[in-house]
Amino acid sequence: MLGISKLLLNLQERNLEMVIGLFILAILFAIFTYRHTFPPLSKRKKTLLLALRIVALFSLFLVLSEPILTIARRHVQKPVIALLLDTSGSMNLKGTDIKRIEALQNLLKNDIFKKISYLAELKTFGFADSLIPMNLERKFPDSLGNATSIGDAIELVVKKLSRQNLRGIVILSDGANNLGEDPVLVARSTNIPIYTRGVGEYIPPKDVSIERMVYNDIAYVDDQIPVQVDISQTGFDQLKIPVSIKEKKNTLAQQNLNLGKSGATQTVDLTIIPKEAGLHRYDLAIPVLDGESVKENNRRSFTIKVLKSKIAILLISGSLNWEYTFLKRALEKDKNIELKTLVYGTKGQPVLGRFPQGEKQLSLFDILIFIDPPGFILKSHEKEIEDFVFSKGGSTLFLLGKEFMDTHGFMETSSLLPFDPAGRSITFSSANINLKLTEEGKLHPVTRLVENSEENEKIWSDLPPFLGVVILGSVTKDASNLAGFRNPQIPDVFSPGIVVRNYGKGKVMAITTTPFWRWDFLLWGIGKDNQIYQTFWNNSVRWLVVREDMDLINLFTDKKIYKGGERITFKAKIFDQNYQKIGDASVGVNIKGEALPDSELVNLSLDELGNYTATLRALPPGRYSFEGKVFRDGKKLGVKKGEFLVEEYSVEDSDLKTDFDLLKRIAEVSGGEYYQKEQIENLTGDLNLVEKEKQKTKEIQLWNHPLLLAIFVLCLSIEWAVRKRSQLL
Incomplete structure (x- = not known):
């Protein structure tokens, strides 16, 4: 609701009394001038000429007195509730009967959310590794995110709605947070109550997964490099599977593993012997078995930098x-x-x-x-x-x-x-x-x-x-x-x-x-x-x-291989001929990949250490190449190329359990509530849906407004034209 609550005219001229006096004298002189005219004019024409003179004098008075018009408008903001819905990959896991995402959709059919939308403005967002606006009446996205960042989602929604009357945040999630800021610390600092409700249940899926790899990331030619692999499984006991390491299409090591008791983790020790110096990328794999719920965690990639001598x-x-x-x-x-x-x-x-x-x-x-x-x-x-x-x-x-x-x-x-x-x-x-x-x-x-x-x-x-x-x-x-x-x-x-x-x-x-x-x-x-x-x-x-690339242009990603859902960070160091860092260059990186419909351009910015950095959102699994161009004072300093890989295995695959305790802590530190199942009905009563009144003030400098000059010139021009037509002296 909009309404003018205050209208005030302030005159700023220090010698205001003198300006007012001159204005009054000028009006009296105009009245005296048009009291008797030669040749005589009709009363109507005299009134017109006098009015034009007074309006012109008044516009001049406004310029000399430097008035400022203050207009205050009162605006009542409706309460806003942000609804954050977990759309990450873990929501696709099935419980006893249905998937977590289906349980979430069923929960949204509750009339409680219709009541909230009637009492307040309900802003709905989906979150995984990013935040996207959603419409409850439309279908959920088919592509579920490769990571869950509850803390980042809270930060982003607070920032996005900072100018609105945000009265609370409602989070519906399985709580499986695995990326970004600590959501408890973020919730504590927002000063906005957060209300959480756990969704889904955890039933160990039928799965064989690579849990961990231990290896030295730096080795030497002809060295035996041990690679220790932890493999866990549920529902596939007493089976025998091969565990292998390949470089491109060449199998470098393989060992058969007899799967033990369901739920156990077993260790396999493999050994590889590199024959050439350089950066080597290896693929560790176990076969996908019939009935597995998650296949992405059956394959992992890793890199080892191989040096040529002692x-x-x-x-x-x-x-x-x-x-x-x-x-x-x-x-x-x-x-x-x-x-x-x-x-x-x-x-x-x-x-x-x-x-x-x-x-x-x-x-x-x-x-x-x-x-x-x-x-x-x-x-x-x-x-x-x-x-x-x-x-x-x-x-x-x-x-x-x-x-x-x-x-x-x-x-x-x-x-x-x-x-x-x-x-x-x-x-x-x-x-x-x-x-x-x-x-x-x-x-x-x-x-x-x-x-x-x-x-x-x-x-x-x-x-x-x-x-x-x-x-x-x-x-x-x-x-x-x-x-x-x-x-x-x-x-x-x-x-x-x-x-x-x-x-x-x-x-x-x-x-x-x-x-x-x-x-x-x-x-x-x-x-x-x-x-x-x-x-x-x-x-x-x-x-x-380990020698870093000490070319004058050193551009690289912080990793050669990323898990799905991890953000990509580019770093660059730019040197002059004396190997002193250059801090006034512009660095742009063009990224291409099999999973990108079009290439993407990323501009790097200078950090406090004199390096150039940029962090890109998580990219879909696949191979990517990049080309960085560096300019200084409009002159190209050089070009640097590279590549990186995003695995099918994602941070979301590393832990599939629900974490309702995390949701409880988020609600507790923020002053909100955590709801068990049917307790969600209490949400409307717990929300503080209070309207907020805001007043916007606008000041207009009338004396500096071009309209005053236009009025002054127009009135004097019309007066002169009428006087001339009337042959008035």
Whole structure:
């Protein structure tokens, strides 16, 4: 309902009294002028001329007094209820009698939703991995989504209806959330009550599925690569099935599995031996059996980056110490590492090995590891080390300690270390230091000690503390702090502990906490082993040795293979001739695929780290190719091509159970209600269907309006024409 609630005219001119006085005098003069005319005019014509003069003077008065007309309109908004319907793939599963989606359709026939639409405006949306408007009177979509993102659906509907009187959200779902934001956290932050009702039931379907694959994603030519596969089944006990790994059409490994008791998970160990270096894509498959309810989970794909030779590492230590001893032993355990050592004595002379002489000898190594290096070592080989990393694509790892305090000369001139030159005041603090993962560290391959994120964070929090730390200030803009600590000297500052960066064609890693060998030695004393210590160094070596594409244009997807329902993320790094990042380029990616009717264009935007990123919605299963074009100042810098695969296996297939407890928590934290079966009848009474009154105010600057000028000119023109026709002096 619309209505004018306020109409106000404000005059802004400071000398308003003088303007009004002049206006009155001008009108009196006009009246005096037309009181006696020559030749005499009729009263009607005099009145017309006087009226035209007064209107012209009034328009001039409005211009001089600078009036603003304020119009306020009152608008009463009808309450809005958002109805979110789960249209994901899990809704296609059958319960005792009917599918979950059919149970949902039956529930929508309840008169309760007609009552709500009468009392409020009912906005209906379907959600899976995205949000789409729906009409209750039309048929449900035939294509069900490959993922369920309840949190994203809540966020999107709140944003979409932000200007309306949204009084509540009703969610009808099986609760099987598997993508996007945590729906409980989102529900808590919306300040809108959410009412939920569980739909469907879980009866284990007759199915054989690949539950998990464990393998190393980096290997070497002619290495035996173990692939551990977990297979679960329901309803197919006592059958024998083949489990195979293929590359293209070639079967590389196969083993028969005798299926055990229904509901059990069994492990199969396979081995593949790559013969060529490069990125290899493998397909793991089990046959589709008669009567299976889900066939998409019978096939999985994975990639392994195969390197051509062993990793050559030079381990350099300022002295023969425990850090050197433990790290040397850990590196020697890896048969893919060819290790050479260099140890300096008390007089600064090598007692074991020697530093490579010349570029040719240095280029034989992939990684240089420095353990608490004294300043003279770094300073005397500064140019060779920087060239080894920046130009030749080698990598360096620095374990810093007390001896590193004597490196001021190197710190002042070198740009190799990933610390800000403006803040390189070096201090050493003897204190118990526990490292805490940063958000980037939670995902980085160096600091991911186990696959499960929550378990990984717990492992880091339980590790023995370090006894000292080199404090070097902030990191460079192109570096990433993976783990840090509260500065013992300035508790409010979170200082870097494990820092990585790309430097030219190579990589640099620096660790400021010491000693690291405590992760090995102390864990044995509490009944554990040194697996965490070993894993950390294995991760670090593999990250350092894997060469990223260091062309001036580096464009890629965050994965080579996606599950159905996963969103596609593009990333790009653009460099100039000095390998400095370019932040003012435009990057567009054109995507083509067998499942796309037309190609799609995605524009990447610059993030806070100086990289270009874009996240695309989930795509249908199939192979896709992309071509990225980079422009700067209207000039094309280059083109980059690539490809990725979306599996038939989707995130929706990974867990088919209903999760009504999640729906209960969403309702509880938002101030809404969760309904069991017939309790949905209480929904109308629980909804707070209150109208909301809004007032929209509009200000019009009359003095600046072109209509006033038109009226002024028109009135004077008509007056002049009448006076001339009447031969009036």
